[in-house]
Amino acid sequence: METAAPSAVIVAIDGPSGTGKSSTSKAVAAKLGLRYLDTGAQYRAITWWMITNGIDTDDADAVALAAGKPAIVSGTDPAAPTITVDGVDASGPIRTREVTSKVSAVSAVPEVRALITDLQRGIAAEAEGGIVVEGRDIGTTVLPDADLKVFLTASPEARAARRSGELRGKDAADVAATKEALIKRDAADSGRKTSPLAKAGDAVEVDTTELTLEQVIECVVTLVEEKRAGRK
Numbered sequence: 135m136e137t138a139a140p141s142a143v144i145v146a147i148d149g150p151s152g153t154g155k156s157s158t159s160k161a162v163a164a165k166l167g168l169r170y171l172d173t174g175a176q177y178r179a180i181t182w183w184m185i186t187n188g189i190d191t192d193d194a195d196a197v198a199l200a201a202g203k204p205a206i207v208s209g210t211d212p213a214a215p216t217i218t219v220d221g222v223d224a225s226g227p228i229r230t231r232e233v234t235s236k237v238s239a240v241s242a243v244p245e246v247r248a249l250i251t252d253l254q255r256g257i258a259a260e261a262e263g264g265i266v267v268e269g270r271d272i273g274t275t276v277l278p279d280a281d282l283k284v285f286l287t288a289s290p291e292a293r294a295a296r297r298s299g300e301l302r303g304k305d306a307a308d309v310a311a312t313k314e315a316l317i318k319r320d321a322a323d324s325g326r327k328t329s330p331l332a333k334a335g336d337a338v339e340v341d342t343t344e345l346t347l348e349q350v351i352e353c354v355v356t357l358v359e360e361k362r363a364g365r366k
């Protein structure tokens with residue numbers, strides 16, 4: 135595997151849904167002049183392609199057979215990240231409830247993970263000044279030699295409230311349904327055989343339940359700066 139330039143800093147941010155990975159990673163990358171990669175968007179993109187092409191997402195063999203067909207391309211500017219599938223902008227369609235409900239099954243298929251992991255390593259290797267990569271298995275599997283690994287957590291209640299706040303006004307039934315869906319997806323992502331959602335042994339765990347987004351960003355920026363200072 136090629137590696138990025140020696141001065142480049144590679145940051146891996148993992149954790150379950152709604153812990154603040156995307157918002158934190160984008161802001162940290164923008165502040166520090168790094169590239170940004172949302173690996174969840176790549177798994178969502180391949181899931182969207184499977185759905186649009188009539189592949190049964192519960193049929194792991196069918197998913198494995200088709201996995202190499204779509205061309206998934208991620209733009210890594212933290213101010214305007216993009217994702218295309220076969221040249222088509224997929225940033226909207228990958229966020230639908232249907233994709234969200236099927237992405238765990240598709241991303242559990244080893245052939246899918248092998249292909250997407252290769253893509254991710256290639257993007258990280260090409261990021262000259264360094265990159266923040268967020269997902270579920272970045273610190274454990276994709277970039278085990280990352281300079282800094284952060285594992286974000288938050289209570290299921292806080293995560294569900296954040297997520298339902300994104301959809302509509304928060305009402306109790308909404309938060310309860312979102313919480314149930316989140317817990318189900320966490321269990322699927324943590325329980326799969328191939329590179330499950332897990333904290334790397336050398337990751338710094340940050341519980342964001344009681345922190346504002348700004349506090350989490352500040353915390354991660356400080357951790358990156360400490361790592362950079364330590365390498366000089």
Ligand SMILES: Nc1ncnc2c1ncn2[C@@H]1O[C@H](COP(=O)(O)OP(=O)(O)O)[C@@H](O)[C@H]1O
Pocket residue numbers: 149150151152153154155156157158296297300342345346347348350
């Ligand atoms: N510490 C925080 N406090 C309150 N809201 C937050 C916090 N971190 C993130 N959010 C909000 O929660 C939602 C989910 O955050 P996101 O970064 O997409 O999480 P993830 O990528 O882990 O699923 C977003 O609307 C975001 O603005």
Ligand SMILES: Nc1ccn([C@H]2C[C@H](O)[C@@H](COP(=O)(O)OP(=O)(O)O)O2)c(=O)n1
Pocket residue numbers: 150151152156173174175177178237238241242268269270271272319323
């Ligand atoms: N590195 C990754 C990133 C995401 N996934 C899978 C598992 C997740 O449930 C889905 C969607 O990830 P995404 O980060 O978009 O999910 P949320 O923004 O947290 O809702 O993709 C994965 O298996 N490995």
